[in-house]
Amino acid sequence: MPRPAVLLGLVICGLSAPAWGYDFSIDLRTIGQGYQVRGFAPDGSNELLSRRRLTEYLDLSVSDIGSGAWHGDDGGRNLITFEASLRFDSDFGGYLLGAPSGAAAIPELQQSEFDILYAVLVGRNIAGRLDFQLGRQLHFDLIDLYAFDGADALFHLTPRFAVEAFSGTEVRGAMPLSSPIYELDGTSAGSRDPATRPDQNAELRPLAGVALVAGETGAPFSARLSYRRMWSDTADRQPGEPESGVNQELVALTATAAWRSRVYLSGGVRYNLLFAEFDDEQLALRVRLTPRQWLTLEHDYLAPTFDGDSIWNIFSTGAYRDLRASYEIGLPRGVKAYARAFARFFLSTDDEIATTGPYAGQDVGAAAPGGRTAGGGSLGAAWRRGRGLLRADGYWDDGYGGRKIGVDGTARFQVRPPIELEGRLTGYAWRSDLQPAVTGSGVVFGMQAGGRFQVGKGQHLHLLVEDNVGTYYESQFRGLAMFEVDASI
Amino acid sequence: MKRWTSSVAFGVALAAGVAGGVLAGLASASASPSPATTQAAPVAPVVPAGPSPLIYPGETIPIKFDHAMHARAGATCEGCHSSAQTSTAAVDNLIPGEAACRSCHKIDRTQPAKSVPKGEAPARCDACHADGNTGTLEGSPNPPATGPAGQSPTGSHAINNGWMPTAGLGAEPPRVVLARPSLKFNHQLHATRGIACALCHANAAVQGMITRVDLPMMASCLGCHSGKQSTGRCGACHLTEPDGRLKVKLATAATGAAGGSGLLEPSGSLRGIDAHGPTFRRDHAQAGRDESYCLSCHRRSECTDCHGGVVKPPDIHPADYVTLHVADARRNVPDCSSCHRLQTFCVGCHQRTGVSSDPSGGLPGTRANNPFGTGTQIKQFHPPGWARDTTGAVIATPRPASHSVQAKRNIRTCVSCHREESCLECHSSDPTRGANFSPHGPNFGATARCRFLASRNRRACLKCHALGAAELDCQ
Numbered sequence: 009m010p011r012p013a014v015l016l017g018l019v020i021c022g023l024s025a026p027a028w029g030y031d032f033s034i035d036l037r038t039i040g041q042g043y044q045v046r047g048f049a050p051d052g053s054n055e056l057l058s059r060r061r062l063t064e065y066l067d068l069s070v071s072d073i074g075s076g077a078w079h080g081d082d083g084g085r086n087l088i089t090f091e092a093s094l095r096f097d098s099d100f101g102g103y104l105l106g107a108p109s110g111a112a113a114i115p116e117l118q119q120s121e122f123d124i125l126y127a128v129l130v131g132r133n134i135a136g137r138l139d140f141q142l143g144r145q146l147h148f149d150l151i152d153l154y155a156f157d158g159a160d161a162l163f164h165l166t167p168r169f170a171v172e173a174f175s176g177t178e179v180r181g182a183m184p185l186s187s188p189i190y191e192l193d194g195t196s197a198g199s200r201d202p203a204t205r206p207d208q209n210a211e212l213r214p215l216a217g218v219a220l221v222a223g224e225t226g227a228p229f230s231a232r233l234s235y236r237r238m239w240s241d242t243a244d245r246q247p248g249e250p251e252s253g254v255n256q257e258l259v260a261l262t263a264t265a266a267w268r269s270r271v272y273l274s275g276g277v278r279y280n281l282l283f284a285e286f287d288d289e290q291l292a293l294r295v296r297l298t299p300r301q302w303l304t305l306e307h308d309y310l311a312p313t314f315d316g317d318s319i320w321n322i323f324s325t326g327a328y329r330d331l332r333a334s335y336e337i338g339l340p341r342g343v344k345a346y347a348r349a350f351a352r353f354f355l356s357t358d359d360e361i362a363t364t365g366p367y368a369g370q371d372v373g374a375a376a377p378g379g380r381t382a383g384g385g386s387l388g389a390a391w392r393r394g395r396g397l398l399r400a401d402g403y404w405d406d407g408y409g410g411r412k413i414g415v416d417g418t419a420r421f422q423v424r425p426p427i428e429l430e431g432r433l434t435g436y437a438w439r440s441d442l443q444p445a446v447t448g449s450g451v452v453f454g455m456q457a458g459g460r461f462q463v464g465k466g467q468h469l470h471l472l473v474e475d476n477v478g479t480y481y482e483s484q485f486r487g488l489a490m491f492e493v494d495a496s497i
Numbered sequence: 498m499k500r501w502t503s504s505v506a507f508g509v510a511l512a513a514g515v516a517g518g519v520l521a522g523l524a525s526a527s528a529s530p531s532p533a534t535t536q537a538a539p540v541a542p543v544v545p546a547g548p549s550p551l552i553y554p555g556e557t558i559p560i561k562f563d564h565a566m567h568a569r570a571g572a573t574c575e576g577c578h579s580s581a582q583t584s585t586a587a588v589d590n591l592i593p594g595e596a597a598c599r600s601c602h603k604i605d606r607t608q609p610a611k612s613v614p615k616g617e618a619p620a621r622c623d624a625c626h627a628d629g630n631t632g633t634l635e636g637s638p639n640p641p642a643t644g645p646a647g648q649s650p651t652g653s654h655a656i657n658n659g660w661m662p663t664a665g666l667g668a669e670p671p672r673v674v675l676a677r678p679s680l681k682f683n684h685q686l687h688a689t690r691g692i693a694c695a696l697c698h699a700n701a702a703v704q705g706m707i708t709r710v711d712l713p714m715m716a717s718c719l720g721c722h723s724g725k726q727s728t729g730r731c732g733a734c735h736l737t738e739p740d741g742r743l744k745v746k747l748a749t750a751a752t753g754a755a756g757g758s759g760l761l762e763p764s765g766s767l768r769g770i771d772a773h774g775p776t777f778r779r780d781h782a783q784a785g786r787d788e789s790y791c792l793s794c795h796r797r798s799e800c801t802d803c804h805g806g807v808v809k810p811p812d813i814h815p816a817d818y819v820t821l822h823v824a825d826a827r828r829n830v831p832d833c834s835s836c837h838r839l840q841t842f843c844v845g846c847h848q849r850t851g852v853s854s855d856p857s858g859g860l861p862g863t864r865a866n867n868p869f870g871t872g873t874q875i876k877q878f879h880p881p882g883w884a885r886d887t888t889g890a891v892i893a894t895p896r897p898a899s900h901s902v903q904a905k906r907n908i909r910t911c912v913s914c915h916r917e918e919s920c921l922e923c924h925s926s927d928p929t930r931g932a933n934f935s936p937h938g939p940n941f942g943a944t945a946r947c948r949f950l951a952s953r954n955r956r957a958c959l960k961c962h963a964l965g966a967a968e969l970d971c972q
Contacts, residue, residue, distance in 0.1 A: 031739035035798065039808055045819055048851025057850065063807050067798045071740030082681065084732045087741040093798045097807055107849055116845030125801045132741050133730070139789070146797060150786035153804070153835070168724045181841060188841045189806055194912065196840040201918035203925065203960050224724025225731055225767075225790055232787075242956060248964045253954035262786045264768055269716050272769025274783045282953055284945035292783045294769040302765065302772065306783075312909055316954040319917050319924075319961065323936050326906040336774045344775045352828070357905045358938045365894025373906070375897035377880060382828050390775045399775070409828030416815055434816040438824050443880040448823055454816020476817040484817055488808075 032497040035067040043474075043486035045103065058101035066094045085133050092127035095187070115198035123187040126155070137164050144179060146190065149232065150262045150276040151288045155179040155190040156215055168227060172219040178238055178255075182210040192238070192255055194314025194321070208317055211240040213255055223264075231263035240317075255316040257281035270296050280313050283321065287311040300338035307331055328354045342392045349385035354408065356380070378441040382407030395422035412438040425462070430472075432456035450479030458488075466494040551747040551761050553709040554676035559627040559660065561706075568702040574694040576600075581694075587682035592673055598625070609662050623659025626670040678712075679736055679747050679761075716766050731793045735761075743794045761794075778812060779831065806836040827910050834909070843913035852878070853914035884923075891923065891932055901936075917960065925961045926968070947971040 041061040049055040071089040078086040098104070098121045107117050128143040139162040146155045158176015165171060181188025182197060197209040215238035223230025238256040242249055262276035275291035289309040297303055311327035314320045334348040360373030374380055384405030391398045399418040405411065414436025422428045432455070439449035458472030470490040475483060567577075575582060577593040584591055595604065601618040602625070605611050611620040619625075662668040687697075695702060697713040704711065718734060721727045736744040745761040765772025770783040771790070785791055791800075803810055809818065813831065826833055826843075837843060847853035882898035885891055892899050904911050911919075923932040941947050948971050951958055955969060962968050 033740075041808070045850060047849065050851075061807075065798070065802075067796070069740055069796070071738070082683075082733055083737065084730060084741070089740040091740075091797060093801060095801075095805070095807070103849060114845055114848045116841045117849060125805065126797055146800065148785055148788050148800065150782060167728065187805070188838055189804075189836075191838065193834060193839050196844060196916045198844065199916040199918045201916075201921055203921055203927070204917040205956065205960065208956065224729035225787075225793070227724045227729055230787065246964075249959065250955045253956040255954065257953060264770070264786065266767075266769060269766050272765075274768070274770050274786060276786065282950055284949040290783070292770060294765075296765065296769065302769075302774065304770070312907075314912075316950070317957055319920060319957055320908050320912055321950070321957065323904045323911075323920065324908040325938060328906075334776065334780070336772075336776070346775050348776060348780075350830070352830075354906050359895065360902065360905075362895040365896065367894070367896055372895045372897045372899075373902050376902040376906075377898065378827070382830075384830075388775060405824070405828065405830065407828075409826075409830075410824035412821065412824050414815065416812075418812075432811060432816075436815065436821065438821050440823050440827070442827070446878060448820070450820065452817045452820060456811065456816070474816060478817060478820065480820055481817065 030070050031072045032495075033067075033069040033071070034493070034495045034497075035065070036493040036495075037063075037065040037067075037490060038492075039063040039065075039488070039490045041486070041488050042101075044484065046480060057103040057106070059099055059103045060101035061097070061099050064096040066092075068092045068094075085136060087130075087132040088134075089130045089132075090128070091130060093125040094127075095123045095125055096121055097123070116196065122185055124185045125187060138162070139164075145176075147174075149260075150274075150290055151260060151278045152258075153190060154215075154236075158215075162221065168222060168224055170221040172221055172234075173217070174219075175216040176214070178213040178215055180209070180213065183212075192315035194318025204319075205243065205317070207243045208240070211243050213238050213240045215239075215256075228266045229264070231261065233259075233261050235259050253316060254282060257316075282316050283313060285311065287313045287327075302334075302336040304334045304336075305332070325357045326354060328352055343389060344392075345389035347385065347387050350383060352382040352408065354380045377443075378408035378410075380408065382409055396420065408441065410439050410441040410444075412436055414438075427462075428460040430456075430458050430460070448480075452476055452478035466496075468492045468494075547710050548712060548714050549761070549764070551759070552680060553678050553712055556676060556709050557671070557674040558706075558708060559671035560673060561625055561627050561659070563705040564701045564707055565703050565705055572601075574698075574701065578694075581684045582688050584684040585686070587680040588677045589684075590675060591684070592675065607666060609666070621659075621661075622670065623661050626660040628658040628660045628671065679744070681734055681736065714766075719767070742792070742796070745794050778810075782835075804836050806838075806842060826913060827907070829907065829909060833913075839909060839912040840916070844916065847914045891934075893934060921961065926966065927961070927963065942968065942971040944971075 039062070041059065041063075044056045044058050047055050047057045069089060069091050071087070073088040073090070074086060080086070104117060107114055124144055126144050126146050128141050128145045130142075131138065131140040133139065141160040142158075144155065144157045145160060147153070147160070156174075156176035156178050158174065160172065160174035162170050162172040178191060179186050180191045195204075195206075195209055197206050199206045215236060217234060217236035219232055219234035221230075221232050236256065236258050237254060239252050239254045241252045245251065258278055258280055260276060260278040262274075264272065264274040266272050272294040273292070274294075276289070277286060278288040279285070280287040287310070290306070291308075292304060292306040294302060294304045308330040309327060310330075312324050314324070330350060330352050332348070332350040334346060336344065336346045338344050354373075356371070356373050360371055362368050362370055362372050382405065384403065384407075386401060386403035388399065388401035397418070397420040401416045402414070403416075404413045414434065416435075417433045418430070419432075420428065420430040434454040434456075435452070437449075437451045440447040454474060454476040456472060456474045458470065460468055460470045463469050468491070470488075470492065472488040474486040474488075476486075477483060577597050578591050579593075579597070580589065581591045598604065603611070603613060603617070603620045605620065608620075609622045613620050660670045662670075697717060698707075698711070700711045701707055715734075719729070722733065723729050727733075731743055732741060736747075738744055743761065747759065747761050762773040763771040765774075768784070768790075777784070802808070803813070815821065825831065833839065833843070844853065879900065880898050881887070882892065882896055883900045895901055900911075920936070921927075922930065923934050924936045926933055926935075937947075951969060951971055958969050
């Protein structure tokens with residue numbers, strides 16, 4: 009071999025870096041659904057609209073990016089992953105294909121078929137200090153659920169205290185490859201009245217926020233205090249109109265505390281700076297009565313608010329409080345049982361005592377259909393043993409909103425490793441409180457049967473059929489088929 | 498009742514509590530742990546009965562051994578479990594072999610029934626070896642009870658049948674079988690940091706037989722691994738996937754037989770509200786407070802599968818939910834907006850199915866082709882007196898059946914069918930539109946609500962009020 013080639017080879021070998029291996033995980037799900045819904049034809053007659061839905065999910069995860077030496081002794085440092093979820097969703101039935109078109113089109117039905125639900129580069133425990141997310145990301149906590157395209161960085165000042173900053177633009181249905189599912193509610197691009205500014209929906213909405221985070225996962229106390237502001241420029245701005253407007257501005261505080269592995273407190277409160285009021289409060293106390301028994305007490309307060317561009321905020325001046333209690337017990341032989349109850353109290357607004365008209369001096373809110381209260385409860389048990397599961401639930405709700413009472417039974421059994429069968433029986437009665445003769449009341453009995461079959465390594469076929477008989481249907485058949493491929497490399 | 502009055506008190510109380518916690522967190526975080534603090538005894542927890550068979554799977558221990566008696570005789574942990582000092586993985590077998598026993602027990606394999614002088618350690622096979630017919634703990638959630646603290650379990654413990662080589666010399670006694678624990682644990686790391694064996698294995702010095710039920714459970718670990726003295730990261734102890742999430746599919750034959758799901762799920766000993774009980778799928782809002790905690794086990798797609806609002810989860814929406822949802826939606830239980838956007842999902846479907854009959858934005862019931870009946874049999878979705886009285890005149894004063902009460906109380910129901918244009922029809926201050934009914938309550942202009950909204954987003958005001966109107970400045 010000529011000497012220069014040998015030298016070149018040695019140089020290349022000397023310069024070469026260790027090879028990096030990535031772990032890939034691909035989860036592909038194809039879901040087909042076929043069913044019918046009853047609708048009203050333009051002439052007022054009944055019609056059945058067919059739904060032939062096809063939904064395709066492609067979830068991709070690339071992990072272990074970088075050298076293995078980065079991850080430290082316990083493998084928990086400098087973890088970098090890329091995660092994405094893409095969705096195709098469409099309907100080939102008359103529901104969508106037969107929908108009005110042209111001037112009568114329903115814009116809310118013309119949503120993007122291809123959505124990127126999230127696509128984010130995630131870094132965890134970088135240099136023992138930093139967690140970051142870069143890309144389209146979805147965030148949630150006790151009183152929040154939002155998605156944005158941008159960056160989020162959480163810097164751990166100490167093991168128990170961190171600061172977070174994030175910035176980007178809200179994911180909106182008006183953007184390409186974007187779902188409207190997590191955008192602020194209250195406005196519609198389908199509005200035909202120019203005064204409602206339907207074009208405003210297409211404007212980009214930058215957002216930015218900061219948070220202080222205390223407590224690590226195992227800590228007896230943890231809290232997060234956050235601030236977020238989202239705004240947008242005024243579309244088609246006319247002289248005298250503001251250049252921009254705030255769509256959301258919040259300060260939120262959530263916290264958990266634990267005492268001796270027995271008593272747990274969690275909750276949150278949110279102050280809405282658009283309206284100068286607390287619009288969401290939640291508090292839960294959970295007590296382990298014995299090693300197998302839990303008691304949970306919850307209090308919620310909610311005053312619905314919407315996108316700052318929406319006039320619904322002006323009308324929505326009411327709020328409600330919920331009190332909930334639940335009890336869970338683990339019984340021998342794999343049986344778990346529970347009981348839940350709730351009560352809801354709609355709070356009176358300032359002007360529910362009529363000052364004029366035929367009801368002057370009277371509390372019209374208390375006399376309104378449905379009254380000011382609602383309540384209900386449920387009871388159930390699940391038995392899981394080896395390859396099988398049996399579950400039964402019963403529920404009853406009444407008061408504002410109407411009445412519903414029902415039972416539900418589920419069974420699942422693995423016949424042998426590749427085959428799992430399932431069935432479900434449902435029966436319920438309901439009655440609207442508004443005007444039952446028009447808005448409805450009825451009885452429904454439903455049956456589901458299906459199975460999950462492993463057709464290959466990481467490949468599952470899930471088939472389910474459902475038939476319902478009730479006041480409004482002699483037979484309502486529904487079919488679902490899902491094929492799932494989960495591959496890891 | 499003004500809806501913010503009690504909220505302020507609630508918020509202040511929670512804020513004070515959390516602020517105190519934040520300060521406490523800061524204070525504790527600023528102090529680096531000293532060797533003395535790392536020895537702090539874990540808080541005595543209330544824990545579920547027995548460890549999870551997913552973490553500590555079944556075992557077979559055909560041995561008779563009294564830890565307490567050996568401790569009283571002067572044996573040390575390191576003296577027998579010498580390999581613990583250098584072990585770096587939980588799967589390492591740290592059970593001492595015969596060689597370790599020989600330092601005290603003068604074993605002679607050619608003399609299975611060897612006698613020793615009184616006061617010396619016994620050397621018979623059946624002094625230590627059990628016959629294997631009892632004492633098999635294959636992942637049972639109810640393993641044999643151990644003896645009371647400080648007493649030898651001999652005579653009361655299930656493992657009490659001695660083994661002798663009845664098949665002849667050379668026969669092997671039943672062997673100890675320990676399944677691999679689904680954990681990471683580095684004994685060496687803990688030992689070099691001066692953490693005494695008894696801190697985690699407190700029972701060893703006072704109890705006879707030690708089995709899997711005596712192994713330290715998570716609550717004990719959290720005494721130090723709370724993020725203060727040591728990391729509280731789940732993956733520091735639990736097995737992880739390459740992407741850092743915990744490995745949760747740990748099914749074994751034993752766990753299946755014991756009624757387990759084969760999935761590692763929170764028992765509630767960490768946060769209480771995170772216990773995956775029978776109602777968890779419906780009631781996990783409180784547990785979802787900390788997304789990083791959820792994402793330590795779950796993929797994001799598990800959130801979007803349900804909260805994406807495409808495929809109906811049968812346990813949330815029972816059969817023919819399209820019919821039933823009328824009652825649920827009006828009450829908003831469960832919360833529709835956690836999976837559906839009202840002004841797209843609900844409006845689109847209601848309009849397509851003809852429930853929302855008024856695409857032009859006019860008052861309900863004015864359309865000739867009202868879907869709830871035809872001709873003279875028109876039935877209105879809304880009850881009589883909703884917006885007009887029996888003469889057809891628009892109702893201008895509050896009445897029990899009027900829509901104003903319902904809209905103030907629960908406008909999300911309205912939003913599921915109507916767009917803003919429906920309200921502008923009557924509530925706009927534009928004189929060309931007609932009614933000009935103000936939706937604002939008494940003295941709205943003097944409220945902080947008016948000032949804050951006007952200062953942050955005047956566009957909403959301009960949907961009803963003209964540029965330059967005094968109302969825009971809350972006058």
